[in-house]
Amino acid sequence: MAVGVRKTTFDEFFDNRKALIYKYQKGDLTKKEFIEEHYYFITRLNLKPFQRIDSFEKGIYNYQYYNAVAKYNTLRVRDKKLIEKHPDLVREIENKIKYHYHKKDESIIKLLRYLNYEDIEAYYIKSKSEYLNNKLIEIVLLDYDDVILHTINTGIVDELKREGVFKDVRKRSKIDNYVNKKY
Template structure:
């Protein structure tokens, strides 16, 4: 990412993200467009994830990076599968999806560990997708209301349960419209 003295890279990244979220909420862009615009921003700014994650902001930044890369690769895999012409490229994209989602889940755990599991809550969410039902869970941070993470990871779920931050039952997602919109 290009750095300008006095500029906060977190602020710049999250301002761009917030702008796209507002456009999505107003209906100005679709979920697909949100993903494509986020990916284009990452590419344009030459954004890379942090190797040394020693604070909450870095962990969340990495989560957003890996999540967007996974969603973009999934989007591309769907486009390739639609024409059923390049099964090898389709598989490459799916491998990338799995890789990025795993890295995202590692970033999630790192963010939670940095807070020592304090003021963190996780729960299954209501979804319209049968594939995600009783599979997708939301993680919220009471001191960081804007940070809402999601996962399907079994190992992460087990760790959240071990630490006593996973609540049984199913709740409505705090970002239900985004979660349930297909792309």
């Protein structure tokens, strides 16, 4: 970057994401630590999701924002002390998780529509999870490095099929060591 050129929030977001992925791939972060660090970074950015998706960056940010919040809260509801002492709070957090995964799926649809479903590949991935097997799909944005989205939303599968970009096959995930690692 040239001297005197200020980094945008998106530059900061994508640089941090790339650094976290690198640390995870090297083994410097566990999946749990990756999720926590990503969530803390997004929180520090203090940038709320965008109402309109009129750029790739906004679409990816929204997807990552909602996904990070949902995953972080999933970590929270596994806390045995929290479950024992505050069952009402656990139910509230579980509702937040559902809400954020729903918003993540809305972000996927908005981004795919913005991209006109061009240069996209989608398929089911092989999962070690009994629950996710034959449900979890991977959406690869071929024009962008390392942009892989995941969902179990059947409405998204239907739309991908209508657009002719969904292959009804099961493949190994491009990020299998992350997707199939428990946290």
